[in-house]
Amino acid sequence: MARILSILVGLFFTLALAWSFANGAYTQITQPPAVTAEHEFHLAPKEVHFASDGPFGKFDKQQLQRGFQIYKEVCSACHSLSHVAFRDLSQLGYTEGQVKAIAAGFQVPGVDPNTGEANMRPGMPTDYFPKPFANDIAARAANNNAIPPDLSLMTKARHDGPAYVYSLLTGFRSQEGFRNAKGQEILKEFPDAKTPNGLHFNPYFANLNLAMAPPLTSTGQVEYGPGNPKPTVDQMAKDVSAFLIWTAEPKLEKRKQTGLAVVLFLIFATVLGYMAYRNVWANQKH
Amino acid sequence: MSFPWAKEYQPASPLTKWVDERLPLPRLIYNALGAGYPVPRNLNYFWNFGILAGLCLVLQIVTGVVMAMHYAANTAVAFDTVEMTVRDVNWGWMMRYAHANGASAFFVVIYLHIFRGFYYGSYKAPREMVWLLGVVIFLLMMATAFMGYVLPWGQMSFWGAKVITGLFGAIPFVGEPLQQWLLGGFAPDNAALNRFFSLHYLLPFVIAGVVILHIWALHIPGSSNPTGVEVKTESDTVPFYPYFVAKDGWAVGLFAVLFSIMLFYFPNQLGHPDNYIPANPMSTPAHIVPEWYFWPFYAILRAFTSDFFFISAKLMGVMAMFGAILVWFFLPWLDKSPVRSSNYRPLYRKFFWFGLVPTMLVLFYCGGAPAAEPYVMLSQLAALYYFAHFLIVIPIVSAIEKPLPLPYSITESVLGNDEGAQLRPGHGATEAVHADAAVNPPLQGA
Amino acid sequence: MAETEGVRRRDFINIAAVSAVGVAGVGIVVPLISQMSPSADVLAASSTEVDISAIKSGQAIKAIFRKQPVFVRNLTAKEIAEADAVNVSTLRDPQTLKERTKEGKENWLITMGVCTHLGCIPLGAGEGETKGEFGGYFCPCHGSTYDTAARIRKGPAPKNLEVPKYEFASDTVVKIG
Numbered sequence: 001m002a003r004i005l006s007i008l009v010g011l012f013f014t015l016a017l018a019w020s021f022a023n024g025a026y027t028q029i030t031q032p033p034a035v036t037a038e039h040e041f042h043l044a045p046k047e048v049h050f051a052s053d054g055p056f057g058k059f060d061k062q063q064l065q066r067g068f069q070i071y072k073e074v075c076s077a078c079h080s081l082s083h084v085a086f087r088d089l090s091q092l093g094y095t096e097g098q099v100k101a102i103a104a105g106f107q108v109p110g111v112d113p114n115t116g117e118a119n120m121r122p123g124m125p126t127d128y129f130p131k132p133f134a135n136d137i138a139a140r141a142a143n144n145n146a147i148p149p150d151l152s153l154m155t156k157a158r159h160d161g162p163a164y165v166y167s168l169l170t171g172f173r174s175q176e177g178f179r180n181a182k183g184q185e186i187l188k189e190f191p192d193a194k195t196p197n198g199l200h201f202n203p204y205f206a207n208l209n210l211a212m213a214p215p216l217t218s219t220g221q222v223e224y225g226p227g228n229p230k231p232t233v234d235q236m237a238k239d240v241s242a243f244l245i246w247t248a249e250p251k252l253e254k255r256k257q258t259g260l261a262v263v264l265f266l267i268f269a270t271v272l273g274y275m276a277y278r279n280v281w282a283n284q285k286h
Numbered sequence: 287m288s289f290p291w292a293k294e295y296q297p298a299s300p301l302t303k304w305v306d307e308r309l310p311l312p313r314l315i316y317n318a319l320g321a322g323y324p325v326p327r328n329l330n331y332f333w334n335f336g337i338l339a340g341l342c343l344v345l346q347i348v349t350g351v352v353m354a355m356h357y358a359a360n361t362a363v364a365f366d367t368v369e370m371t372v373r374d375v376n377w378g379w380m381m382r383y384a385h386a387n388g389a390s391a392f393f394v395v396i397y398l399h400i401f402r403g404f405y406y407g408s409y410k411a412p413r414e415m416v417w418l419l420g421v422v423i424f425l426l427m428m429a430t431a432f433m434g435y436v437l438p439w440g441q442m443s444f445w446g447a448k449v450i451t452g453l454f455g456a457i458p459f460v461g462e463p464l465q466q467w468l469l470g471g472f473a474p475d476n477a478a479l480n481r482f483f484s485l486h487y488l489l490p491f492v493i494a495g496v497v498i499l500h501i502w503a504l505h506i507p508g509s510s511n512p513t514g515v516e517v518k519t520e521s522d523t524v525p526f527y528p529y530f531v532a533k534d535g536w537a538v539g540l541f542a543v544l545f546s547i548m549l550f551y552f553p554n555q556l557g558h559p560d561n562y563i564p565a566n567p568m569s570t571p572a573h574i575v576p577e578w579y580f581w582p583f584y585a586i587l588r589a590f591t592s593d594f595f596f597i598s599a600k601l602m603g604v605m606a607m608f609g610a611i612l613v614w615f616f617l618p619w620l621d622k623s624p625v626r627s628s629n630y631r632p633l634y635r636k637f638f639w640f641g642l643v644p645t646m647l648v649l650f651y652c653g654g655a656p657a658a659e660p661y662v663m664l665s666q667l668a669a670l671y672y673f674a675h676f677l678i679v680i681p682i683v684s685a686i687e688k689p690l691p692l693p694y695s696i697t698e699s700v701l702g703n704d705e706g707a708q709l710r711p712g713h714g715a716t717e718a719v720h721a722d723a724a725v726n727p728p729l730q731g732a
Numbered sequence: 733m734a735e736t737e738g739v740r741r742r743d744f745i746n747i748a749a750v751s752a753v754g755v756a757g758v759g760i761v762v763p764l765i766s767q768m769s770p771s772a773d774v775l776a777a778s779s780t781e782v783d784i785s786a787i788k789s790g791q792a793i794k795a796i797f798r799k800q801p802v803f804v805r806n807l808t809a810k811e812i813a814e815a816d817a818v819n820v821s822t823l824r825d826p827q828t829l830k831e832r833t834k835e836g837k838e839n840w841l842i843t844m845g846v847c848t849h850l851g852c853i854p855l856g857a858g859e860g861e862t863k864g865e866f867g868g869y870f871c872p873c874h875g876s877t878y879d880t881a882a883r884i885r886k887g888p889a890p891k892n893l894e895v896p897k898y899e900f901a902s903d904t905v906v907k908i909g
Contacts, residue, residue, distance in 0.1 A: 003681040006620055010677025013609065014670050016594040016602050021666040023592040027886075028659055034865070055551055083369050145859060149563070153369075156554060157562035206572065248562075251372070251379040258380070259550020266546055270539030273532075280532040284524055285700050286327045445852065452850035456890075467765075471774045472798050473851070481768065568794070568801060570852040572872055588874060591888055593824075598890040600849060657874045 037193035043203040045163035061093040067243025081129040083152035144198045146211030155248040167204040169237035172214040175201040291520040324523035326511035334537040335399035342392035349385040359483035364439035365564045383553040390556045393579035407626030408510045414618040415503040421614045430489040433482040440561030445574045447474040456604040514626030522696035573656045581653025585665040613676045623684035630690040645671045779909030792857040801845030803857040815881035825892045829881040843882045847871040849889035
């Protein structure tokens with residue numbers, strides 16, 4: 001009796017699934033899903049390496065400072081960095097005085113001590129990076145209806161984040177004549193996919209067109225101090241990506257170093273444990 | 287209860303004697319995890335996952351209590367407090383990653399533990415209660431993990447909460463009020479986040495309670511074993527201490543190595559990048575996927591795309607998703623085969639390896655894939671087999687199958703044709719013990 | 733006789749005492765269950781007024797009602813014709829465009845922006861978002877596709893996008909709720 005009941009319940013679910021499957025297959029045959037331009041022309045991030053990669057990876061502090069310079073001079077006009085405080089910059093190798101000077105170079109919201117009215121005051125090391133826009137509505141209004149996302153966690157908030165940021169910054173190009181690996185030309189295959197006015201074509205962006213104009217456009221856009229590599233677009237993109245790896249995971253170095261000690265110790269302990277196990281079971285068949 | 291040859295607790299000092307007479311806790315532990323618990327000698331490494339699951343529960347409770355010291359369950363600051371923990375709290379990054387990856391490790395271990403139960407028929411009489419309590423633990427774990435994932439209030443947190451509570455809206459008549467009651471609002475917000483935090487803190491202790499019942503129920507018949515033949519004589523068993531303490535001990539070490547590699551070198555591998563974006567109720571992520579351990583059930587939910595007679599596709603999906611786990615409760619009565627271990631069930635073994643295992647792998651894969659073809663059709667086929675396996679194949683196969691001959695005893699299966707160990711009906715336990723003693727000198731003082 | 737009556741009376745007292753405990757139990761449980769329902773501040777969902785004067789034909793906006801999005805869409809004549817051309821009896825949730833709009837204002841389609849499947853926000857109201865193959869809305873979560881009357885046409889959603897209670901306060905202002 002229980003068996004018959006169980007088989008009936010089983011048939012109920014399997015038939016419902018078979019019905020769904022048949023409907024799905026029928027739709028698939030009669031109305032095959034349209035191939036989209038995003039599907040055909042979106043590119044996976046480029047391969048790129050950073051000093052912080054790998055189990056022994058460490059930040060290249062000189063590079064992080066260059067990346068910070070790019071954030072400060074280029075990105076910060078539109079993008080916030082809300083989880084990072086000025087005090088954190090000491091981890092990039094800046095002295096206390098330098099951190100103070102950097103902080104003072106930013107205006108942060110404050111309160112006038114005499115009138116109690118909201119005002120702007122120079123930043124202090126304990127302050128967080130100020131937001132370029134008061135709120136989302138202001139951000140939209142100033143940026144053609146798109147909100148520039150916060151960058152503090154960007155390299156963790158996208159698949160293959162560091163490579164994605166680098167690819168996006170170096171991936172702007174003309175849509176005319178853009179071909180995918182199959183040799184198809186985007187505007188010939190998908191005339192509707194033409195980049196709308198006010199957007200910018202970039203095959204590394206999920207839907208191919210993004211509101212951000214190319215931020216890094218020419219060599220020397222940012223002036224690096226002596227002893228640094230030439231600020232080409234490629235170099236600047238790499239540097240700012242490295243900086244954003246740090247903002248997303250400032251404890252990365254410590255994590256990898258701790259991990260090495262922990263894993264080595266645990267392997268040692270486990271080998272001991274295994275030998276003890278063999279020892280205990282030496283006279284027991286099992 | 288235990289086997290008659292189980293060693294009795296002998297207090298080693300006046301202090302333990304004093305305690306034992308007033309509260310026999312040392313005795314309880316001795317009989318549960320010490321030399322007083324005889325365990326089949328032939329257990330393989332699949333029997334290590336119970337202890338590992340217990341370890342994971344402890345890990346989650348410890349790291350979770352620590353995380354709660356720095357967390358605030360308010361939609362305005364929840365995301366920031368988690369980030370603050372990672373960036374500014376001493377070792378906060380490690381606690382956070384240990385807790386997040388600990389959940390994944392817990393489910394890896396539990397799935398392997400359940401796999402062991404399926405393959406070796408651990409759910410069969412007299413261990414039905416162990417199995418039922420295990421399924422209860424699994425359900426509680428899923429609820430706890432789901433609510434925990436909401437707490438950081440990232441994009442996936444929010445939309446996961448919305449989709450999962452949306453499931454209750456599919457229930458006829460009471461669905462919508464029930465959904466609003468669960469959320470305390472019309473969409474996930476402060477009320478929902480706060481109650482999820484409250485319950486996420488509570489449920490692990492409920493799980494710990496059910497785990498104690500699970501172990502208690504296990505100690506009534508004792509552990510099952512890879513042959514599925516019940517323990518008959520003392521020679522079938524070895525005491526838990528030192529034998530399985532040693533075996534579990536080194537397995538814990540191996541687990542810790544693998545877990546640490548995950549924690550320190552790939553801490554975000556199993557998480558979704560979108561959860562590093564603060565929750566935005568006005569913008570849906572391109573693909574909403576739950577954490578990997580929910581994928582098979584999420585695939586089943588999404589497999590129902592057409593109304594079935596008068597039942598909407600949505601309700602079918604919800605019923606099937608919950609039914610997919612609820613069917614496990616009935617497993618001891620669906621599988622009537624007296625043989626426990628699939629090693630001796632040639633027909634069932636085929637369905638197991640070529641049916642259930644690939645089905646689960648496909649469901650895992652499709653549940654994490656976007657809701658597009660061919661993944662939907664693949665998950666439909668896999669879900670179809672899933673239900674057929676439990677509700678049709680198992681009852682029929684267990685009725686018609688002719689099992690392979692079983693070894694007479696565990697001792698025989700371990701020692702083979704060893705002259706002294708051949709146990710036949712009619713031979714007393716004393717003789718068997720004697721035979722065993724010849725092979726294995728008794729352990730002194732264990 | 734008197735004795736059996738006494739027994740009955742004693743039984744009755746016991747039963748009554750146990751029942752009292754039961755009543756007390758229910759009395760404790762009711763507030764405990766009820767506290768989880770939406771609280772007064774959540775329920776105080778004041779109605780929302782939306783200015784629709786700036787929405788040109790063919791455009792749509794997302795407004796917010798009870799912390800959830802509402803789509804206000806100004807349909808083009810072509811979109812209205814498309815919606816009216818559909819044979820209603822073939823629909824999963826049969827409704828005409830007329831039933832989903834106000835008389836004389838058939839071009840104003842006002843619906844909740846919440847997919848009836850599992851509550852995601854469909855695409856199609858924002859500038860440049862895909863409208864799906866039926867020209868209405870497309871839900872990216874599980875592929876539910878809505879037509880120009882926001883009726884479910886394809887995918888797992890069981891119902892059309894919900895039309896909230898609303899009225900035209902004036903020609904340019906809609907009061908939702």
